[in-house]
Amino acid sequence: MEQKHTISVLVNDQPGVLTRVASLMGQRGFNIDSITVGQSEEPGLSRMIIVTRGDDNTIEQIMKQFHKLIDVLKVQHLSSGQMVSRELALIKVEATPGTRSEIKGIIEPFRASIVDVGPVSLVVQVTGDSEKVDALIELLMPYGIKELSRTGVTAISRGAATLARV
Incomplete structure (x- = not known):
């Protein structure tokens, strides 16, 4: 069943990272409902919050693809647990x-x-x-x-x- 998912991605704060993440989603046919990006608690790192829709297999594939990107340090499926x-x-x-x-x-x-x-x-x-x-x-x-x-x-x-x- 397709539902809304929230994914947090910790990335190096480098030019082009947002483009690579968005391109990866588009190339794989995944739609982005919303994306926010800002500084994280650690200098030199940014946090992306991506909201997308899909079934559990789709989200698993998205997260695996994110891990392959060079500037991605960590990925967390926030909506699989408790979040604010x-x-x-x-x-x-x-x-x-x-x-x-x-x-x-x-x-x-x-x-x-x-x-x-x-x-x-x-x-x-x-x-x-x-x-x-x-x-x-x-x-x-x-x-x-x-x-x-x-x-x-x-x-x-x-x-x-x-x-x-x-």
Whole structure:
């Protein structure tokens, strides 16, 4: 059964590594739902968080292929265990003076905030798991979403498990 998987990849912070990882996925016919890359806890290393869909065999193949890349140091299938994942979204929504209080009431339970107010729009910032972000977007759609920007998922394993170079 095809499901969503989150993979953490620790790589050398070198030009072209992101391109090689993305190319590998594309060449093998694997789609990337989201990818985030940033510095890790160790200087000179970056952490990639890749969300993709597939069955267990597909994910196993992806992880084996990652291990073959020269700048890949470690690979961890985060969604096979306990993890914390978050996403950030900025949502520009149409807002008249009459609808602003309604919108504020909608975003409050999501612990979202208004980060910009324009004459005919608001920019709402929300963080949380993808389902929470999706739910808020759905509730704001009737007001008119003018623009939407999402970061993609970032994640880390819970507890003592780490993806550090040892």
